[in-house]
Amino acid sequence: MFRTLTLRGVSGSLNWGYRSAATLTGWSVRRVREDDRAPWRWELEAGYTGPVDSFSLRQRPLLFTAPRRGGFWCWPVQTLHVGETRLIATLGPPEY
């Protein structure tokens, strides 16, 4: 059995409602768990482009969305750290 699984994409965004809080580039979401009994965790690492809306980034529910074939990935953001060029977030289970 896999203990990690990584999804990658080139574009995505962090949204609070209809508002875009950050436009993401080159993202990866890693699904990990420490052992077979531990719950799955999702970790996002991404670059961002353009200005970020720091007010919207603090609001909840904040969603990470990214296009995929036939629709969109969507995860709720649980914690977020914004660095100078990249950001790291922990995500809840995917919503659709």
Place this chain on the structure above:
Amino acid sequence: MPRLRFVTPEVVRLPLSEGDWIEVKKRLTVGEARQATSSFIGTFTRDGARTVNMETLGMGNVLAYLVRWSFRDSNDLPTTVSLDAIKLLDLDTYREIEEAIEAHETRVAMEDAEREKKVPASIAPGASPTS
């Protein structure tokens, strides 16, 4: 709980004719409202007067409110909201959208007025402290 002074991004779906719909922001932020009202300003003349940009008159407000719509193109693909897409709508559809948004603005203004009536006089704005 104190009054929340920021606009929470809520979306309202408004029905149009023939089963179509638009989704609009429940309320605009001050930034969005300013952008909408300034969008019709064309150029400034030498004496400081402004000329109106008739080409986009009113469209700023529609664009500020619109989030999504059910409209599909001739290839039956969904289309996203943009100023370019709005300019390509037929006159009747644009008018229908404008009227739906105006009615929505009126409803929200009435809701706000109703809510203010329910605020007890003791905490209403302008209430003076009693000694």
